[in-house]
Amino acid sequence: MIYLELFWAFVQIGLFSIGGGYAAMPLIQQQVVDVHPWLTMTQFADVMAIAEMTPGPVAINSATFVGIQVGGLPGALVATAGCVLPACVIVLTLAWVYYRFRGLTLVQGILAALRPAVVAMIASAGLSLLILAVYGQRTLPADLTAIDWVAAAIFLTALVVLRKWKVNPLYIMGGSAAAGVLLYLVCG
Amino acid sequence: MSGKKPYGQLFFSMLRLSACTFGGGFVIIPLMRKRFVQELGWLEEQEMLDLTAIAQSSPGAVAVNAAILVGYRVAGPAGAALAILGSVLPPLVIISVISLFYRAFRSNSIVNFAMMGLLAGVAAVILDVVATLAQGIFRQKRLLPVVVLLAAFIAVRFFSVNIVLVILLCGAVGAADTLWRGRKEAEK
Structure with a gap:
């Protein structure tokens, strides 16, 4: 079956x-x-x-x-x-x-210590993704200057726009995809 | 079916978010935070982090787990079921369609360029939410959360320590800290 x-x-x-x-x-x-x-x-x-x-x-x-x-x-x-x-x-x-x-004091203490750990894990995942985006592979290459400058530019622009104007992340993602198509077609 | 519980809003929010989770499940955290914490006010910031910890340390996809948790929180077991449906439907439909011509899709250069730009954008979205959350933790002006944040980051990033183990250890540290402070207060 x-x-x-x-x-x-x-x-x-x-x-x-x-x-x-x-x-x-x-x-x-x-x-x-x-x-x-x-x-x-x-x-x-x-x-x-x-x-x-x-x-x-x-x-x-x-x-x-x-x-x-x-x-x-x-x-x-x-x-x-x-x-x-x-x-x-x-x-x-x-x-x-x-x-x-979660109302118990002990549980609140446990959760208070878990929250920073969760932030650390999200940070680690974000960093892995950034490395994948700008180097095209999961681990840092031996030559750190072998950067995909288009991806790096998209990342930095997206980050600045997010920090400054708190734009909806969905728009940022759509914009990044569109920028990818445009920039790689022009620069590649 | 639109009694007092916001089933429709829940389902369509999940559908939309799930259709946009590129680059691994973690991007669902900033997306859900934007939608459910900031726009709809269904969850508190701290609660979102707690739910992330649960989603992270349970088996299965982080994005689906997070959806189950939010759905359950907002509308009970029926909400959880709806949230699962909403978050599983987009990949189900998209992959079903793509599986018909997946070789052409894979080697299409426009798709590739969009993907490369998108990855950079997703990295920015994730690191932006990390910056915001980390600020909240540093503002508590307590040593323990900062130490936990850094230690967990180093453990996950550089030593690839199992995530469940990190969660358990940090929980134990939080419990010990709470008990110790409770005893100190009792002595006064």
């Missing part, structure tokens, strides 16, 4: 991918390339590239893609549902605990 297999494979992916996006990739590969013969390695690489180019979480994107390839639209729905289910149960449980106990 292919739908059941799809569902179960993506339940496992959803359950064991903690920390989002890129942490999920090896897990997805294991399930859809190694355990099940659903995608070839080349197809998998394509899916990951497309998942990065389209909105939405990598895990959901790959669930949809694999689901369609294996079982059409119903396959996509089943795989996506499987992917979301574990998170749903665990997150709702934690949410219930949070709202039930």
Whole structure:
């Protein structure tokens, strides 16, 4: 029963991918390339590239893609549902605990120490993205001057506009994409 | 269905935000902050950070987890279900369509240029919200949050420490700090 297999494979992916996006990739590969013969390695690489180019979480994107390839639209729905289910149960449980106990002094102390840690994690993710944007790879290159100046210019402009005028981030993102097309066509 | 709970607003907000989460789940945090904290006033700033901590340390995609939490907070379990639907629908539709011609999409240079510009813009959006949140933490004028912020950043950035471990450790530090200060006050 292919739908059941799809569902179960993506339940496992959803359950064991903690920390989002890129942490999920090896897990997805294991399930859809190694355990099940659903995608070839080349197809998998394509899916990951497309998942990065389209909105939405990598895990959901790959669930949809694999689901369609294996079982059409119903396959996509089943795989996506499987992917979301574990998170749903665990997150709702934690949410219930949070709202039930957040008034307690001890819990407030714990949360007060968690908030700076969360900011640190967002900062780290933002920095990784910046490196990817201006160097075209996930880690800093040996030659730090090998900067993509177009991307750097877009980043700086976007940051200044955001800090100064508090523009809606959605407009900034749309503007950056448009600027990318224009500038790379002209400069590239 | 538009009783006193804002189901429609919740669903369409999620739909719009999810259609714009490029570059990994973290961009959903500044987008949700803009929409739900600043525009609609459904959440407080601190609450948003707490929910981010939960979304981060649970399995699954950060963006979907955050959507579940906001939905639950605003309109209970039904709200959570609607929020999931809203955040899963855009990637489902977009990937379904793209899977039909994904090789052409992948190698299209206009799409690539837009993506490169967009990544730089997303990095700016994320680092902008980090700057705002970090300011709030430094303004508390307490040593502990600043130390936690820096230590968590170094741990995640340079030593790739597991995110759940960081959350647990910081929570323990917060608990110890609260108990210690409580005892000191009792002695007075």
